[in-house]
Amino acid sequence: MPLHHHEPGDATLDVNPLYATGAARAGVPKLRIPREPMDAEVAYQIVHDELMLDGNARLNLATFVTTWMEPQAARLMAEAADKNVIDKDEYPQTAEIERRCVHILADLWHAQPHQTAVGCSTTGSSEAAMLAGMALKWRWREARRAAGASTDRPNMVMGINVQVCWEKFCRYWDVEPRCVPMEGQRRHLTGEEAVKLCDENTIGVVAVLGSTQDGSYEPVAEIAAALDRLHQAGGPDVPLHVDAASGGFVAPFVQPDLEWDFRIPRVASINTSGHKYGLVYPGVGWVIWRDRDALPEQLVFRVNYLGGSMPTFALNFSRPGAQVIAQYYNLIRLGFEGYRRIQQAALDTAQQLAAAIARIGPFQLLTAGSELPVFAFTLRPEVTRYSVFDISDGLRKRGWQVPAYSFPPNLEDTSVLRVVVRNGMSRDLADVLVADLRREVAQLEKLSSPLPQHPDRARFHH
Numbered sequence: 001m002p003l004h005h006h007e008p009g010d011a012t013l014d015v016n017p018l019y020a021t022g023a024a025r026a027g028v029p030k031l032r033i034p035r036e037p038m039d040a041e042v043a044y045q046i047v048h049d050e051l052m053l054d055g056n057a058r059l060n061l062a063t064f065v066t067t068w069m070e071p072q073a074a075r076l077m078a079e080a081a082d083k084n085v086i087d088k089d090e091y092p093q094t095a096e097i098e099r100r101c102v103h104i105l106a107d108l109w110h111a112q113p114h115q116t117a118v119g120c121s122t123t124g125s126s127e128a129a130m131l132a133g134m135a136l137k138w139r140w141r142e143a144r145r146a147a148g149a150s151t152d153r154p155n156m157v158m159g160i161n162v163q164v165c166w167e168k169f170c171r172y173w174d175v176e177p178r179c180v181p182m183e184g185q186r187r188h189l190t191g192e193e194a195v196k197l198c199d200e201n202t203i204g205v206v207a208v209l210g211s212t213q214d215g216s217y218e219p220v221a222e223i224a225a226a227l228d229r230l231h232q233a234g235g236p237d238v239p240l241h242v243d244a245a246s247g248g249f250v251a252p253f254v255q256p257d258l259e260w261d262f263r264i265p266r267v268a269s270i271n272t273s274g275h276k277y278g279l280v281y282p283g284v285g286w287v288i289w290r291d292r293d294a295l296p297e298q299l300v301f302r303v304n305y306l307g308g309s310m311p312t313f314a315l316n317f318s319r320p321g322a323q324v325i326a327q328y329y330n331l332i333r334l335g336f337e338g339y340r341r342i343q344q345a346a347l348d349t350a351q352q353l354a355a356a357i358a359r360i361g362p363f364q365l366l367t368a369g370s371e372l373p374v375f376a377f378t379l380r381p382e383v384t385r386y387s388v389f390d391i392s393d394g395l396r397k398r399g400w401q402v403p404a405y406s407f408p409p410n411l412e413d414t415s416v417l418r419v420v421v422r423n424g425m426s427r428d429l430a431d432v433l434v435a436d437l438r439r440e441v442a443q444l445e446k447l448s449s450p451l452p453q454h455p456d457r458a459r460f461h462h
């Protein structure tokens, strides 16, 4: 969350004279609590009107997070708005629904029947990453202590393209991040590069199923095989975590033969965001460990549950239950075939949109929406009068939010635009985007000299 610094002052919200009754008549202070209550309808209208200034979620091609659910799901969420997911004793059916979701995901990710997968819901993939990272750190530390070895310098190996949550994990839990930079055509982690950075202090390697930067899948099986070889050759036995924030709800349905999950023995744990391709509104993620050995017992806390106790692992205590309930709704409402159709439609739209953008002329595709329904594209080197940042700004005029950003080291000189196709991005909407892009390019092509570029435009933290 942004850190907000306290500002003194008496700024007030302007209230339409029609609503300016009672406490609202004198204006509503922005940064202090109003002294008196106001009419509920007036308060509603003030907040509602202010929210109109937010972007249109359907035109937001930057986010991976769900922007549309069926009215029945929205109804269930409103009905469940008062449920606190930690109160297992008070809401045993919500707890049961969460348990079923964990089982369904473990099954989709090929948890082996003879092993006992264990998992939980989280606020999103970031909390899931913290939990998975802690489990790796605790396991590594136990093994090192048992061997009488030092536990001072844990490190984690990953590609530089990982989402910021892994950088956070490393900083908050005092783990050295060892990031493989991008190079040439390689924009994510490979097995060969991963093992080069591993040593006896490596708590784990993170492979991303669906890079936030360009939507490509990291080669999980190849990374696992490289780690197997490292161990067989007498090197450390390094567990693999798969950050399947997006891919965890895509690959099982539309790339069922791709081996990236618990079919690979080295995969210790997997996270996903229920609120991305799990198709739930923001606020739910999942993390599953292969078996109890992968999740150290010291990390587990117990809460009351029907006169007994239930094991939990979370950073938060209280958390809304509605998203977990909405996840279960989606799972039973859509079933395997429903999810498959939705993800396949997103892939088809992404691929057609990518191809249409490539035909406009100045753009070059870096990915084409063949893994996640996400693709990144850049401008051809001969385009020098405008940048991807100008294109992104131009699209904003029509309401589209298409992020532009520079790649991390060593490809800082490559700046891209990225489109995330989600449920609700219809072919018609995609055609409108292509028409708007054509219009924008036609305008920019008329420039007689280059537009000024600001260095601070290049940053991006999604």
Ligand SMILES: Cc1ncc(COP(=O)(O)O)c(C=O)c1O
Residues within 6 Å of the ligand: 064, 123, 124, 125, 126, 127, 163, 165, 208, 210, 211, 212, 243, 244, 245, 246, 273, 285, 462
């Ligand atoms: C690969 C990856 N991991 C983790 C995250 C963080 O996910 P969340 O927003 O659910 O916390 C994202 C978000 O885009 C992501 O793409």
